[in-house]
Amino acid sequence: MNRPNIVILGAGYGGIMTAVNLQKSMSSEEAKITLVNKHDYHYQTTWLHENAAGTLHHDRTRLAINDVVDFNKINFVQDTVKSIDPKSKTVKLEDGELNYDYLVIGLGFESATFGIDGIEEHALTIQNINSARKIRDHIEYNFAQYNLERGEREDLITIGVGGAGFTGIEFVAELANRIPELCQEYDVPREKVRLINVEAGPTALAGFDPELVEYAMNRLEEKGVEFKLGTMIKKVTEDSIIVEKDEEREEIKTKNFIWAAGVTGNSIVQESGFETNRGRVPVRPDLRTPDYDDVFVVGDCAVIMNPDTERPYPPTAQIAIQMADTVAHNLKQMVSGGEKLQSFEPHIQGTVASLGHTDAIGVVFDDKKLFGRSASIMKKAIDNRYLMKLGGVGLLLKKGKLDMYH
Amino acid sequence: MNRPNIVILGAGYGGIMTAVNLQKSMSSEEAKITLVNKHDYHYQTTWLHENAAGTLHHDRTRLAINDVVDFNKINFVQDTVKSIDPKSKTVKLEDGELNYDYLVIGLGFESATFGIDGIEEHALTIQNINSARKIRDHIEYNFAQYNLERGEREDLITIGVGGAGFTGIEFVAELANRIPELCQEYDVPREKVRLINVEAGPTALAGFDPELVEYAMNRLEEKGVEFKLGTMIKKVTEDSIIVEKDEEREEIKTKNFIWAAGVTGNSIVQESGFETNRGRVPVRPDLRTPDYDDVFVVGDCAVIMNPDTERPYPPTAQIAIQMADTVAHNLKQMVSGGEKLQSFEPHIQGTVASLGHTDAIGVVFDDKKLFGRSASIMKKAIDNRYLMKLGGVGLLLKKGKLDMYH
Known part of the structure; x- marks a missing residue:
């Protein structure tokens, strides 16, 4: 079995959509896919203010990862990411360690x-x-x-x-x-x-x-x-x-x-040595980090520029979800030996x-x-x-x- | 108008039942009746533990005093009792003062x-x-x-x-x-x-x-x-x-x-100079205080002995409600010039x-x-x-x- 290891960190908008896209486009023979998340549920960050105000119960905002991710196809690990070492291609978790061939970082935001x-x-x-x-x-x-x-x-x-x-x-x-x-x-x-x-x-x-x-x-x-x-x-x-x-x-x-x-990217990313700009990784058009060909970033940990305004796109759910399409496509290409990686184009x-x-x-x-x-x-x-x-x-x-x- | 002033302090079990009994047995010409309570609602103390545990909403436990007391017949004052002066027959409230001819103390309990x-x-x-x-x-x-x-x-x-x-x-x-x-x-x-x-x-x-x-x-x-x-x-x-x-x-x-x-009678009673035993007034059989012929006590501020056990009856809702019958009867007697006051007999x-x-x-x-x-x-x-x-x-x-x- 020489299947490559794809590890997705975080089951927010970007991470879980990447996982769901991959489980549709890739067979178990092509790659071993692992999704790591702190909780066994995904939640809609854009609804949290309603939970906080008490106008919507938080159980409406979250859903079991199991409900959308096929645990027969994707290996789910409930754990907390502590750090990433892109040189040795390992991720340190609270209760263990994972090796990867391809990594997707979707670790979300922190308050600034x-x-x-x-x-x-x-x-x-x-x-x-x-x-x-x-x-x-x-x-x-x-x-x-x-x-x-x-x-x-x-x-x-x-x-x-x-x-x-x-x-x-x-x-x-x-x-x-x-x-x-x-x-x-x-x-x-x-x-x-x-x-x-x-x-x-x-x-x-x-x-x-x-x-x-x-x-x-x-x-x-x-x-x-x-x-x-x-x-x-x-x-x-x-x-x-x-x-x-x-x-x-x-x-x-x-x-x-x-x-x-104010929010900024998860501090684990910067602490793990990735190049960041105000806490976010200025990803390449294909959503890989500037330094590592095997590491993608989706969602709030990534920053991309809007050429029209010459300012970064705001970190929204909409963009995270669209990024997941590009990342899943590009991973499929790389795993299958394809050369042509897609560039990300947000459609607001x-x-x-x-x-x-x-x-x-x-x-x-x-x-x-x-x-x-x-x-x-x-x-x-x-x-x-x-x-x-x-x-x-x-x-x-x-x-x-x-x-x-x- | 030479109507006597009856003032009832507290709308707990004893106080509110006294008021309800009096509004049935007495006409407005016979006496002016005033009920004083901190809130505009009565609550069932024996259900509070359910509210505290969160198994019953507190709105189930309380009811508007207005729902059971006829404000045309009984003068309701929402205020907090600060002290009683039985010599000058006055009650000090947070926002005023009341004179009485007959007083019913139903101020409830405090934690001991x-x-x-x-x-x-x-x-x-x-x-x-x-x-x-x-x-x-x-x-x-x-x-x-x-x-x-x-x-x-x-x-x-x-x-x-x-x-x-x-x-x-x-x-x-x-x-x-x-x-x-x-x-x-x-x-x-x-x-x-x-x-x-x-x-x-x-x-x-x-x-x-x-x-x-x-x-x-x-x-x-x-x-x-x-x-x-x-x-x-x-x-x-x-x-x-x-x-x-x-x-x-x-x-x-x-x-x-x-x-x-542990609970004890409201400390206002003792602080106002009434004779108390562990915070409760050892009332006469007709439920008047030992020292004052015009002051009744109902509920948790009163203590009566059980002759069978030679111990005081526990302060329960049941006894407070029964006391209210006796107090209302005795007030009616006194106001109408009757001589024969009833002795309180609990029926457990x-x-x-x-x-x-x-x-x-x-x-x-x-x-x-x-x-x-x-x-x-x-x-x-x-x-x-x-x-x-x-x-x-x-x-x-x-x-x-x-x-x-x-």
């Missing part, structure tokens, strides 16, 4: 703290099922405590969110919908609760059309969100954040601060930011703007299409957002 | 710490809706944290309960039923979770027939409860309890410690301890022992009878435990 004092220790971040579930419970716990305090402890029922990018805005929108429920569950008067979004840049949803941004901000302000734009977070403590605008500082008392302002079909429930904003087909219900339907359609691609109709029915119209 | 180091600061107690809800969320929050820790932090998923009396056992039974749900919700392996009940006395459910106690302990041990009988709690810290048995000390790591071992119809869901143990009709489903049905029947008495069929249908047989 930008060196802000106290974020590491005191901020909550939306990173995975565990941390999203914790945020939901953290907020609930503080609401539960409010009526047990003698004085009025507004810090318990003030929620601060750092960052008005995609995740920050989508999360704040879900929270705005959740707060009335929290008030009812915990006997807290709605008017006492504050939901504050702090953004260093001059606008929310930077990069979106100003008309769409205005729509989003108006809708969220109507629901009680307070925006603090052009405002830096200087420090985060156990029960407050200190912000600064125009050289004036303000302390906002909050026991609920969620940092949603549209970008939609959910504003919760039946509301959203977005751009599709390059310049068509969508608002409200039509944008929301488009958002759910995109999510449903992914589930179809990943696991067919069965998975769509099980995990899809089928309440598209209400 | 027995001077154990750290209980005040670190133990959770089942006292009211707010604290029960907090316990539910506290346990959930620690379970949510478990998978975010690198090392195995068993303290997060160990639950300690102090006391194997009525509340302690009923609470542990609900928790034993809840833990499988918690394990599923938070991805925690069941075998890692510990549920430990610590009791200083030599037996659980002291006072119950040994056969019933054995049944209860066997059932709970089957569900994974660890009993530590004859074991003193010496100290409670933020993340542990220190227990001692036969002069050997053991530290049990737990972030979830609930103290369910039965005592049933729930073991969760469809299981229980109990004694009815003096010496008939009940186990399992029949005891559970009896327990629910007792609870339902109270709701009937308090608010009629409408309330029974709204808040009753109507799933009696499964």
